[in-house]
Amino acid sequence: MEHEYDLAVIGGGIAGLVAGTIASESGLKTILIRKGRGATSYSSGAIDILGNLVESQFPLSPIDALSTTGVIRSTHPYVILGISENNREVHTELIVQRVKDSVKWLQRNLDGLCAEFTGALDQAMEAITVLGTTKPTCFVQKTMDMGNLVKDHDDSNLLFVDIVGHPDFNGRLAARTYAEFQRYADKPVKRVSSCSITITPFGKPYNISSVEVARHLDHSGLPKEALSELRKNIENTGATHVALPPVMGIESANTVLQEIAELGVHPFEVLSFPPSVPGMRLQQSLDAMYLESGGQMIVGHEVVGYDSADDRVSRIIAKSPHRKMKISATSTILATGKFIGGGIKGTESGFKESIFNLDTVDLNYNPTDDLRPQKLTDRVNVQYEGHAVFSVGVPVDRYFRPINYDSQVVYENVFAAGSVLAGYNYLVEKSGLGVGLTTGYTTGLNAMKYIKEEL
Amino acid sequence: MADYDVVVIGAGSTGTAVARDCAMRGLRTLLLERDDIASATVGTCAGMISSGLKYMDEPEIVDMCSDEVVHFLRIARHIIMxxxxxxxxxxxxxxxxxxxxxxxxxxxxxxxxxxxxxxxxxxxxxxxxxxxxxxxxxxxxxxEYFIDPFRLCILQALDAKNHGADVKTYCELVDIDVKDGKIVGVVYFNRITREEKRVSTHIVINAAGPWASKVAKFAEAKVDLxxxxxxxxxxxxxxxxxxxxxxxxxxxxxxxxxxxxxxxxxxxxxxxxxxxxxxxxxxxxxxxxxxxxxxxxxxxxxxxxxxxxxxxxxxxxDWKIPEGKVTRGYEIIDHSSQNIKGLISFTGGKLVMCRHMAEAATDLAAEMLRVETECKTHLEPLPGNEDDVDVLALAKEFDISQHAVERLRARRGTETRMILELTKDHPDWKTTICTCEPVIEAEIRYSIRHEFPQTLNDLRRRVRLGTGPCQATFCTYKAAAILADERELSGHDFQLDILDFLSERWKGKRPSFRREQIIQEEVAQGMYACVGNLDLTLGSVYTRKPWEDWS
Incomplete structure (x- = not known):
């Protein structure tokens, strides 16, 4: 079966869905093909922009970090955003502008959906995580908004709440870690305490998974017993803020939190590890946004081949266990992710991009085609500079079109977005969804220009 | 009177077997280990209690191996497959x-x-x-038969304890006192309390494996390895x-x-x-x-x-021959020949021989102490091997998956019921913490309370935490919270325990890092570095492990 489209997007995480929405809402006939759910659904509920500039000794606001990146790095996807049409030079204000545009656009599009988010580019946010540590980020889902906890720390009183038999979050340890961190950071010590409540989706108080709790809350709301346990503990501790496990419903978290707020506290969820309910919310909201724009989506299909002619990809072949589809598109966006998404593969003989067999490079655009993955790792597992292997991806030109080792554009109608890109390490700089969003936004626009022959 | 009759150095398969044998024979015994039980050589073996197939040219060794297999089946069948x-x-x-x-x-x-x-x-x-x-x-x-090498050593150490021995992990030997050519005591450094302690003893049994030469040197004796x-x-x-x-x-x-x-x-x-x-x-x-x-x-x-x-x-x-030609028999060195009385060292040997080696060394020690004793280590069961365990009935009674109970049984034997009983007061302890293995919370709590683990890595040796495909990606922080809860550790130590275990797992993951494990590591880094922020918060206080050091 042959299908014809203006734009084909391969990959359904944040980058692919944003690119697809941009194209589709402006009237292009768009199809998005994806294998599974999208690695975005494993994310924590925060949208990082640039939490930590590895080269900087002290924390910067996202805007300052972006501006600094523009000066000190040349291959970072954010820096490529800042290349001006006119003189082909990097303008830091252009980087900031494009990030602002895409954030504003997404904020508008997710308005009213379950992953609605809040935050500001000119201010770093120290969000509390499931470990009780804090992490520098920029935007969080509304259910994770800590309110005036940090600002008014003199009289805030934080209660960590966990669920009995739910091993993904231990409120007692998170409270202990957070309280120590507050002391260590020489901030006026808030009162911090913890308690457990009971929510048993299947009537048993053990082996309770985050997703089960969330679905249960969506379906039946917060159980009365849990609410009264909460009320009792809030009264006993005099809590003003409540840190909750990030499981308070997929669709209904705002409602559940509203109910808790009526106890006279400011409730919020902490950042999640996978499996992540907030990540599922974001994924679901992005899916809804894309479908609303009129784009088509086929899931459970893997791109297994393509045809090319005259430096253009003319057709891609997608396969599911039951059928094979041939999709002709004027332009294609590659948003297949890094290792989790399957966009990049690393074997003992080196790295390759999975679909078009594109050349891969590292942080500074050095070739990685014949590098053994182990060589791009550090002896220390968790440390400041991270592992170079996670900056491996495809190199691109100023329009985000993959280039080869001779710096030649490989296919003039293929654009790459999200973590399939090289030149940055989202894990340590904390920029994953930010790069996904902004490069998705920009490649969507670039593909549109290409299709309209304006590029 | 000296504090101890015997001080055993090293809690590998041989050292724990020696401590058990000495204690069972009524000798006042101290077992010192600088790290954890089974933390070196034996912890990296395949667990085969070999019938001696590789040593066909040494028939007496084949006979010994074959007999030892029979003994193990008698004393430890619950941890043998x-x-x-x-x-x-x-x-x-x-x-x-x-x-x-x-x-x-x-x-x-x-x-x-x-x-x-x-x-x-x-x-x-x-x-x-x-x-x-x-x-x-x-x-x-x-x-061939295979034994869980970690459990074997832990059980030997616990059984030694049950028979009155003192077992001290994270206590490193720093000196041996010799007076007039005779051992009179040892000095050890407790790596947890940072304290040094001197105890008197008549005999030191050096079961330090690769470190045997180093240990002997403290008494100015010599061991060639x-x-x-x-x-x-x-x-x-x-x-x-x-x-x-x-x-x-x-x-x-x-x-x-x-x-x-x-x-x-x-x-x-x-x-x-x-x-x-x-x-x-x-x-x-x-x-x-x-x-x-x-x-x-x-x-x-x-x-x-x-x-x-x-x-x-x-x-x-044995030099100038290939490794495969070196005898797999063991040697017991009585350092009297080097004019040091009371020091006994081992070289060579195989896992299957550890009990036999212990018997021989304990015989020698008893002779030096001039006491009449009888070895019973091949007759008395190790803890957990007292009876059969009905896995299906237990799974039904406690409403836990048969798979989880069977894995528990393979480590615990008759202790299985004792551990499951804990969930009567704490139903939430039925929760699976390590999903790969699987390991339930009750076993982790039980191990922390009764098997003296200090770190998550020690827990791995006792309950196989984090040994599966995800290599501790998902269980590390959950188990760390339980350890911190039981031990009332600070949040800071909770985070350091996480880093410590990730680091130990990475030691083995990194050399073969490729294909699916890159994906797995991206998830782990996403959790502990990107979201958990441990890369930023603990960098300055984390001390590099020996294998992480560049020098």
Missing amino acids: KNPILTPMLEMSDLSSGGNFAEEYSKRAESRDVPPVLFLTPEDSREIEPSLNPEIIASLYFE RLNKGAHVILDRRVVNVGVIAKAVDGRMIYLFPHENTTLLGTTAIDTWEDPDTLTASHDEIEYLLQSMEWVIPSIRDARIIRTMEGVRPLVA
């Missing part, structure tokens, strides 16, 4: 060497309750193990139905053994002079093993490698 093994042959010349082995093995088979060696046709071989190379011309079939390192590659599941033994690229024999929930491919053998604490598997070792096994299992490279492990064999110092 039997593996069928195929040795496929690709050339006619392989057949001739198999004959001699078959004869020797079969002579002793009945006493170990295994069938005699069978010669199988290629068709029959491939029916048992379909992944075998179709070009094999025949194979040998036989059966030939240190030889060996690597294993660990696959994510039981990729073969049975064990497979094959000839490596250099003609040595290597094996692929299903082991617990994984498969072990090993080993290499390289003489080493490096600090044993710093060793990790090399790329050459990994490729040596893969290419060698590829000849008989062509699909071996499709398997997912989850990690490697590297250990050091403290061989008897």
